[in-house]
Every structure is written in structure tokens, then in C-alpha cells.
Amino acid sequence: MVSRRKFLGISAAALSAPLWARPLVAVASTAAAPDNLKFSLVNNSGATAYAYITGQHGAQADDGRPVFIKADGTAYFPPRPGGAEPEPLGEDCAIPVDGTTEVTVPRMFGARVYFVTEEKLEFQVVQGEGSNAAVVHPNFVSSEDANYGKNWTFAEFTLDQTQLYANISYVDFVAAPIGLKLDHAGGTQEVPGLPAGSIDNIASGLRDQGGPWTSCVQEAGGNVVRVLNPNHRPDDFAGYMEPYADEVWAKYSSETLIIDSQRGDVGILEGKVEGDELVFGSERFSKPNTIDIWGCNSGPFANNPGSDSEERKAIVPRLAAAFNRTTLLINNEQPHSEDPSTFYQHDPTNHYSRVVHENIPDGKGYAFAYDDVSANTGEDHSGKVNHGEPELLTVTLNAIR
The missing domain is CATH 2.60.110.10 (Thaumatin)
Incomplete structure (x- = not known):
């Protein structure tokens, strides 16, 4: 990758x-x-x-x-x-x-x-x-x-x-x-x-969602000049993804989440919720909030390259991607079996990323920081x-x- x-x-x-x-x-x-x-x-x-x-x-x-x-x-x-x-x-x-x-x-x-x-x-x-x-x-x-x-x-x-x-x-x-x-x-x-x-088109797609999504559209002189990632509107989206995180934590309290590091030296990692944390061996993850999910660089997804283990470095991108694409409730083997047609289908989800990808002819482009994660490392x-x-x-x- x-x-x-x-x-x-x-x-x-x-x-x-x-x-x-x-x-x-x-x-x-x-x-x-x-x-x-x-x-x-x-x-x-x-x-x-x-x-x-x-x-x-x-x-x-x-x-x-x-x-x-x-x-x-x-x-x-x-x-x-x-x-x-x-x-x-x-x-x-x-x-x-x-x-x-x-x-x-x-x-x-x-x-x-x-x-x-x-x-x-x-x-x-x-x-x-x-x-x-x-x-x-x-x-x-x-x-x-x-x-x-x-x-x-x-x-x-x-x-x-x-x-x-x-x-x-x-x-x-x-x-x-x-x-x-x-x-x-x-x-x-x-x-x-x-x-x-x-x-x-992207601005219209987010306006159609209503609620806080309309705050992502910026205009100047009566025209749309840019559409922001919701990560830059934290106050408007406070609490937005927390219900989804709660569902994920409930699911993996009784089921196992499997993450393929796609690295020969790290291999397959298995996790389960213990108390308030999702645990993969010695690596523990607190439940992410909305900004953690969309920013991919805070809370459980914080990047500390000098001290993070190789296991954590492999887990964070795949876990953050699955949260953004809201596929954790339908696929417990990440990123295996990930199908782009199932991305962003849960409510709530990252509608910004969904609408951006719907408007890209080949579907390719970073709409969040780990948008390069895929089931196939060659894809x-x-x-x-x-x-x-x-x-x-x-x-x-x-x-x-």
C-alpha cells in the first residue's frame, strides 16, 4: 500500500x-x-x-x-x-x-x-x-x-x-x-x-441530506467555491457518529473482529470489546467519537509513529476506514470481503465521502485520510x-x- x-x-x-x-x-x-x-x-x-x-x-x-x-x-x-x-x-x-x-x-x-x-x-x-x-x-x-x-x-x-x-x-x-x-x-x-x-453536484448532494451537512457548503459571490469535509465543522456534527460506534461496540462484545494487516510480519489480528475498549492482544482502542472517525488522527486513531507498535500501525488505518465507510456491522473481516458497493450505506455514515466518490468517474480520490485501504493491496x-x-x-x- x-x-x-x-x-x-x-x-x-x-x-x-x-x-x-x-x-x-x-x-x-x-x-x-x-x-x-x-x-x-x-x-x-x-x-x-x-x-x-x-x-x-x-x-x-x-x-x-x-x-x-x-x-x-x-x-x-x-x-x-x-x-x-x-x-x-x-x-x-x-x-x-x-x-x-x-x-x-x-x-x-x-x-x-x-x-x-x-x-x-x-x-x-x-x-x-x-x-x-x-x-x-x-x-x-x-x-x-x-x-x-x-x-x-x-x-x-x-x-x-x-x-x-x-x-x-x-x-x-x-x-x-x-x-x-x-x-x-x-x-x-x-x-x-x-x-x-x-x-x-456535491454541494447539492449534501444539501439534500439536510441538517448539519448544509454547513459544509461554502459560497462566495453567490457561487459554491468549496465543499468542506465535515471534520472541519466539529460543532455542527457533535454526536453524529456516536450511535454507530455504540452499535459496533455492542456487536463486538460478543463477536470477533478480524483485521488482516496485509503484512507478512504482522499477519491476522483478532479483536473483541472488553469493558469499554476494543482489544487486539496488547493493543487497546477506546470508542471513537465523530471527529476521531472523520479526522483519523485523534482518540484511538491518534498517530504516534515513534512509539506505536507495528500491530497498531496496521490496525488504525483499516479500523478507521471501516468506520468511515460504515461497514463494520456487515463485515467482521476487515478489509477482506470489503465491497465498495456496500460503502456508506448505513445511517449515519460519512455522506461527504459518499457523495465525493459518487461524482468521481473512476471513483478514485482521498475523501478521508485512509481512503487508500482496500481488500486487495494491488487495488x-x-x-x-x-x-x-x-x-x-x-x-x-x-x-x-
């Missing part, structure tokens, strides 16, 4: 925070990927568009400074501010994209390709760790942010020593559609992403492209409607 978390390093919730104040984790191994890779940026939106390419420079052990790639292909390293208050980026790092624009990108990790139409984005910097700056990214949650009402979106990537890994993420929100194509030694991989008009639900010998990554901005 080649996962978004492995290559981008931290949770979607942390990535979506307005501040990247710490380096992301990259994968280090024998060098195979090139030091630099050509990106082709394509604007099919029908509007004036700008791109921004930013992330952490080099490999984690080498550098880790925040960097922007400018329109002329040079790298800009924002200096660390002298004071505690956020300061403007310092240089215009917008890349105009009229038709097709090519830019050469060096090794970067935890990186993004942003697109915005009509207006440019505003980035700021603050004091980071050591002598580094930290970048304040566009904030889609606060209406006070200068970028809030703008039509912007992004794809994620890491180019490290081993490979280029990129994906279209809907973990935080759905906005203007992006497509990916990776040309590499021996072939091509392509993820078309959402088609034009999808954002309005991809996540909408990623990756290869150790990449030649060209094409990132296409399509029309929002």
Missing part, C-alpha cells in the same frame, strides 16, 4: 491548518528518482489562472527549509521573520498559467501545487523551528483569511530519493477540479479527478500516481462548472 500519509508525512488535519510549522516526513532509501523533475501546468479552466509550487526543500535529512518555485524556475526560500507576527511572503511566487506552462521542480517533500483563478493567493511567513521560516498557507476555514472567498485548490506531491508520489486530495475539501498524469519510464499513469460541474481507491523513474508530471486545472 503506497499511502498519502507515508509520503506526505502528517495528517490531513495538520496539513490543512493555516500554518506549516514543522517539516514533513519523507521516505529515504537508495536514490532512484531524479534530482529535478519537469512539471507541466495546464489551465483548462476558461479563466485567468496562477499556480504556486511550495513545500519543504530537498530530503528531510538534508534541508527541510520551506521553498517556493517561481515562474522563472528559480527557488525562493522565505527568510525567517525577525518578529513574532506573520509577515508577507516577500516575493511574488505566482506562476501565470495561460494554456500550458512548464517548470522544473527540485526534490521536495510534503509539497503542494496550488491553482487559483482570477486573483493571486496571499501567503505569509512566521518564525519556524531553528533558523527556518514557516509558511502560513491559505485558510479555508476562517472567513477572515484573505484567500477565503477565492477559487483555489491544490494537489499534493513528494519528490524524494525513491520516487515521485502525487495525489489529488479531497481530505479537506472539494473545490475546482484537478487532474494528474505521470509519464514515467515504461508508461503513463493518469487520475482524471472530478469533472466540471462536480462541485455543484487503488486513492487516486495517486507514483513511480521511481518519473519523467513528467502534468497537473491540469479544469473548469469548476
Whole structure:
């Protein structure tokens, strides 16, 4: 399983925070990927568009400074501010994209390709760790942010020593559609992403659910500009998934939950509710609440890579995925026997993820952080492209409607 978390390093919730104040984790191994890779940026939106390419420079052990790639292909390293208050980026790092624009990108990790139409984005910097700056990214949650009402979106990537890994993420929100194509030694991989008009369909799908789901739709100037993952509306969804968690706990008080780690060194794990906890050998899981389920990074699903056992690292993604897809009451062998046609059929469920996947032609894309979990380790639900010998990554901005 080649996962978004492995290559981008931290949770979607942390990535979506307005501040990247710490380096992301990259994968280090024998060098195979090139030091630099050509990106082709394509604007099919029908509007004036700008791109921004930013992330952490080099490999984690080498550098880790925040960097922007400018329109002329040079790298800009924002200096660390002298004071505690956020300061403007310092240089215009917008890349105009009229038709097709090519830019050469060096090794970067935890990186993004942003697109915005009509207006440019505003980035700021603050004091980071050591002598580094930290970048304040566009904030889609606060209406006070200068970028809030703008039509912007992004794809994620890491180019490290081993490979280029990129994906279209809907973990935080759905906005203007992006497509990916990776040309590499021996072939091509392509993820078309959402088609034009999808954002309005997704917004309508959630509005049809009524209740708190309508709060996920954001408008500006009378048009939908993005639809948020409900994880970013915690107050509106307080208590929403708890009835389902109660049913799961009741079921596995008398039945066994079997989780296949899909790893030869860990094997098959069996769990059962004991008291208030779901227990797999020495690993114990408290009952998750709504935000634990949708965020996949708190409560029983908290990520502690330095201290978590290999068993826990294998259980968390599969258990969190089954909770999001609400299949635990119909399938006690996870992720074996998981059938995408049965996902999101229970009430309550993650309707955001359901509606997003219903609007993706090939069904592929991250709608929650462990959306890459599947019954078949060779099957991809996540909408990623990756290869150790990449030649060209094409990132296409399509029309929002």
C-alpha cells in the first residue's frame, strides 16, 4: 500500500491548518528518482489562472527549509521573520498559467501545487523551528483569511530519493477540479479527478441530506467555491457518529473482529470489546467519537509513529476506514470481503465521502485520510500516481462548472 500519509508525512488535519510549522516526513532509501523533475501546468479552466509550487526543500535529512518555485524556475526560500507576527511572503511566487506552462521542480517533500483563478493567493511567513521560516498557507476555514472567498485548490506531491508520489486530495475539501498524469519510464499513469460541474453536484448532494451537512457548503459571490469535509465543522456534527460506534461496540462484545494487516510480519489480528475498549492482544482502542472517525488522527486513531507498535500501525488505518465507510456491522473481516458497493450505506455514515466518490468517474480520490485501504493491496481507491523513474508530471486545472 503506497499511502498519502507515508509520503506526505502528517495528517490531513495538520496539513490543512493555516500554518506549516514543522517539516514533513519523507521516505529515504537508495536514490532512484531524479534530482529535478519537469512539471507541466495546464489551465483548462476558461479563466485567468496562477499556480504556486511550495513545500519543504530537498530530503528531510538534508534541508527541510520551506521553498517556493517561481515562474522563472528559480527557488525562493522565505527568510525567517525577525518578529513574532506573520509577515508577507516577500516575493511574488505566482506562476501565470495561460494554456500550458512548464517548470522544473527540485526534490521536495510534503509539497503542494496550488491553482487559483482570477486573483493571486496571499501567503505569509512566521518564525519556524531553528533558523527556518514557516509558511502560513491559505485558510479555508476562517472567513477572515484573505484567500477565503477565492477559487483555489491544490494537489499534493513528494519528490524524494525513491520516487515521485502525487495525489489529488479531497481530505479537506472539494473545490475546482484537478487532474494528474505521470509519464514515467515504461508508461503513463493518469487520475482524471472530478469533472466540471462536480462541485455543484456535491454541494447539492449534501444539501439534500439536510441538517448539519448544509454547513459544509461554502459560497462566495453567490457561487459554491468549496465543499468542506465535515471534520472541519466539529460543532455542527457533535454526536453524529456516536450511535454507530455504540452499535459496533455492542456487536463486538460478543463477536470477533478480524483485521488482516496485509503484512507478512504482522499477519491476522483478532479483536473483541472488553469493558469499554476494543482489544487486539496488547493493543487497546477506546470508542471513537465523530471527529476521531472523520479526522483519523485523534482518540484511538491518534498517530504516534515513534512509539506505536507495528500491530497498531496496521490496525488504525483499516479500523478507521471501516468506520468511515460504515461497514463494520456487515463485515467482521476487515478489509477482506470489503465491497465498495456496500460503502456508506448505513445511517449515519460519512455522506461527504459518499457523495465525493459518487461524482468521481473512476471513483478514485482521498475523501478521508485512509481512503487508500482496500481488500486487495494491488487495488487503488486513492487516486495517486507514483513511480521511481518519473519523467513528467502534468497537473491540469479544469473548469469548476
